[in-house]
Amino acid sequence: MSARIIDGRQLARRLRERFRERVTALATRGVVPGLAVILVGDNPASHVYVANKVKACEESGVRSFMHRFPANVAETELLDRIAAFNLDAATHGVLVQLPLPPQVDVRRVLESIVVDKDVDGFHLYNVGALVVGNSIFPPCTPYGVQLLLETTGIDVAGKNVVVIGASNIVGKPMALMLLQKEATVTICHAKTRDLARHTIGADILVVAAGRPGLIKGEMVKEGAIVIDVGINRVVDGDGKVRIVGDVCAGEMTHAAALTPVPGGVGPMTITMLLVNTLEAAERIAH
Numbered sequence: 545m546s547a548r549i550i551d552g553r554q555l556a557r558r559l560r561e562r563f564r565e566r567v568t569a570l571a572t573r574g575v576v577p578g579l580a581v582i583l584v585g586d587n588p589a590s591h592v593y594v595a596n597k598v599k600a601c602e603e604s605g606v607r608s609f610m611h612r613f614p615a616n617v618a619e620t621e622l623l624d625r626i627a628a629f630n631l632d633a634a635t636h637g638v639l640v641q642l643p644l645p646p647q648v649d650v651r652r653v654l655e656s657i658v659v660d661k662d663v664d665g666f667h668l669y670n671v672g673a674l675v676v677g678n679s680i681f682p683p684c685t686p687y688g689v690q691l692l693l694e695t696t697g698i699d700v701a702g703k704n705v706v707v708i709g710a711s712n713i714v715g716k717p718m719a720l721m722l723l724q725k726e727a728t729v730t731i732c733h734a735k736t737r738d739l740a741r742h743t744i745g746a747d748i749l750v751v752a753a754g755r756p757g758l759i760k761g762e763m764v765k766e767g768a769i770v771i772d773v774g775i776n777r778v779v780d781g782d783g784k785v786r787i788v789g790d791v792c793a794g795e796m797t798h799a800a801a802l803t804p805v806p807g808g809v810g811p812m813t814i815t816m817l818l819v820n821t822l823e824a825a826e827r828i829a830h
C-alpha cells in the first residue's frame with residue numbers, strides 16, 4: 545500500500561480560481577481587497593514568506609502594501625505604521641510577519657491591529673473567539689489544514705487526532721479547531737514523554753514541531769492520515785538545501801494519506817490569508 549498524497553497546491557489553485565469571482569464581484573462595487581504586509585529585519589525565511597504572500601496577492605487581484613523596517617526599528621514606529629493601516633480604507637487586512645526582533649513586544653504589536661483587519665487571526669480577541677468556536681478570522685495554517693481535510697472527504701468527528709506542537713500560531717489553534725469539529729484531540733509538545741505512545745493511536749496525525757525526521761514510520765498506525773505542517777531547511781551531503789517536513793515521508797507507505805512538503809500545507813496557508821483578506825473586504829462592502 546502507498547499513502548495517498550493530499551495535494552495542497554491543487555486545492556489552493558482551485559480555491560484561488562473561486563476567489564477570483566468574488567474579487568470581480570467586489571470590483572463592480574468599487575472595492576479592491578487590500579493587504580498591508582509589515583516586514584521587520586533581514587530574516588531570510590521571512591523575506592521568502594513575504595515575497596510569496598505578495599506574489600499570491602498580485603496573482604489573485606488583491607492589492608498589497610508592503611512596509612519594510614530595519615531590525616533595529618523602535619516599537620513605537622511599528623505601532624504608528626499599524627495605526628495608519630488601521631485607519632486606511634484601502635487596507636482590509638494587516639499582517640505583521642513574525643518573528644519580530646527582541647526589542648519589540650510581539651503581543652503589544654499584534655494587539656494594536658484592529659480586530660476587523662486581523663487576517664492572520666493572532667489578535668487576542670480572535671484567539672479568544674476561536675476558543676468559544678466563533679472565530680472571526682481563523683489563523684491561516686490551521687484553517688488551511690482544516691480545509692485540506694474537509695475537501696479530501698475526511699470527517700474528523702469522533703476521530704482520535706494527535707497534534708504535535710503547541711505553538712500559538714499552529715498547534716494550539718489547530719487543536720481548538722479540531723475540537724470544535726468534534727475530534728478527540730491530544731496535544732503533544734517538546735516535554736511530552738514517549739511521543740510514539742501518543743502518535744500510534746492517532747487516526748489523524750498533525751505534525752507541527754519544526755523537527756525534521758521527528759515522525760518515523762513505526763510511530764504511525766496503519767491507515768492513519770498524516771498532515772505534515774513542518775517546513776525545515778536541511779543541507780544534503782552534496783551541499784544542496786532541501787525543504788523537508790517533520791515526517792519521514794518515505795516511511796509512510798502504510799498511512800492512508802499524507803501531505804507532501806513542499807506542496808501540502810504551505811500553499812494552503814497563503815491561500816487562507818487571501819481568503820481572510822477577501823472576507824474582510826466583503827464585510828466592509830456589505
Ligand code: NAP
Binds near residue numbers: 710
Ligand atoms: P514553534 O513556535 O517553534 O513551535 C514548535 C512546537 O513544537 C512547540 O510547541 C514545541 O514544544 C513542539 N516541539 C518541538 N520539538 C518537539 C519534539 N521533539 N516533540 C514534540 N513536540 C516538539 O513552531 P511553529 O511556528 O508552530 O511551526 C512549527 C513548524 O511548522 C515549523 O517547521 C514551521 O516552519 C512550520 N510552519 C509551516 C507553515 C506552513 O504553512 N506549512 C506555517 C507555519 C509554520 P514546546 O511548546 O514544548 O517548546
